[in-house]
Amino acid sequence: AQTVTQSQPEMSVQEAETVTLSCTYDTSENNYYLFWYKQPPSRQMILVIRQEAYKQQNATENRFSVNFQKAAKSFSLKISDSQLGDTAMYFCAFSLYQGGKLIFGQGTELSVKP
Amino acid sequence: DVKVTQSSRYLVKRTGEKVFLECVQDMDHENMFWYRQDPGLGLRLIYFSYDVKMKEKGDIPEGYSVSREKKERFSLILESASTNQTSMYLCASWGVNQPQHFGDGTRLSIL
Numbered sequence: 001a002q003t004v005t006q007s008q009p010e011m012s013v014q015e016a017e018t019v020t021l022s023c024t025y026d027t028s029e030n031n032y033y034l035f036w037y038k039q040p041p042s043r044q045m046i047l048v049i050r051q052e053a054y055k056q057q058n059a060t061e062n063r064f065s066v067n068f069q070k071a072a073k074s075f076s077l078k079i080s081d082s083q084l085g086d087t088a089m090y091f092c093a094f095s096l097y098q099g100g101k102l103i104f105g106q107g108t109e110l111s112v113k114p
Numbered sequence: 115d116v117k118v119t120q121s122s123r124y125l126v127k128r129t130g131e132k133v134f135l136e137c138v139q140d141m142d143h144e145n146m147f148w149y150r151q152d153p154g155l156g157l158r159l160i161y162f163s164y165d166v167k168m169k170e171k172g173d174i175p176e177g178y179s180v181s182r183e184k185k186e187r188f189s190l191i192l193e194s195a196s197t198n199q200t201s202m203y204l205c206a207s208w209g210v211n212q213p214q215h216f217g218d219g220t221r222l223s224i225l
Contacts, residue, residue: 009154035213045204045216091156099145099208101172104156 002027002086004094013082014113020067021077021108023092030054033095034068034075035102040088051075082091082112117141120205120217128225133192135220137205143215145208146188148172148180150201151219157204163188195224 004025013019025034036048051059051068058066065081079086092105121136139146145164149157149172159172161180169180177199181189188207192199205217 004156006156043202043219045206047213050213081210085219093157099210099214100148101159101162102157102206104149104158106154106156 002029002032002094002096002103004092004103004105005097006010006090006108008108010109010111012111012113013079015082015084017082018078018080019082019110020064021079021090021092021110023075023077023105025073025075027073027094027096029096031097033098034066035093035095036064036066036075036077037091037093037104038086038088039091039107040085045091049077062072079110084112084114087112118205118207118215118217120220122220123218124221124223126216126223126225127192127195129194130198131192131195132212133195133224134224135190135203135205135222137188137190137207137217138186138216139188139211140186141207141215142185143207143209143212145216146182147206147208147214148178148188148190149206150174150202151204160190160203165202186203197224200224 032053034051038046067076089107093102116142147162150162151157163182179191203220206214208214
C-alpha cells in the first residue's frame, strides 16, 4: 500500500522569503503521479503543482517548484518570494493513475508573516 | 471552469439520523470521489465511482454508503450518524487530462 508522510505540521516564513515543505512517500510502483494541493481558510482545495514520476525534470509553476527525488521517494515544495496569500494548509498527494484515488499526507500549515 | 458543488457548507445532525451529502459536477466527469478531512490525518478516501451506478470502497467506508444514479451527481450517505463521523467532507471529480477538482467542503457536526 502507498503512504505519504509530511513531517512538518506547521511552518512559518517571512514575506518575500523562501520556504520548503517536505514530503516523502512509499510505493513499489515505477510510474505514478505526485501533487501539491493548497487549502486556504476558504477551504477550497487548489492544485499547486503536479509531477509525473517518469519525467526527470522537476515541475515549476511560477513561484512554486518541486524537488523530486525518485530514488529517495521525496517530493518537496519550494515557495519563492512568499506572499501573504500563500498562508494555507498544504497537502502532498500521490496517485497511481491519472484520475485515480489520491492518497494524502497529513498536511503542513504554512503561515506567511508580514 | 470546472464547478464541483456541495449542497451544504455546514450541517448539524443528531446521532442515529440518516444523513445525505450531495455533490454535483458540471463537466461530465466520469470519476467522482468522497474524502473525509480530519486534523493531523489529512484527507482519507471514503468511496469513489468511475461511472454511473458503479462504486468502490476507499480506505474508510465503514458507516457510509454512496449513490450515483446520474453522472453529474454523487451522494454520500451516513446510514445512522454517529459522533465519530463529525468531520469535514470533501467531494472531488476528475476528467481526462485534468487534475481532481474539489468542492468547498461540508463541515458536518453530529450531536
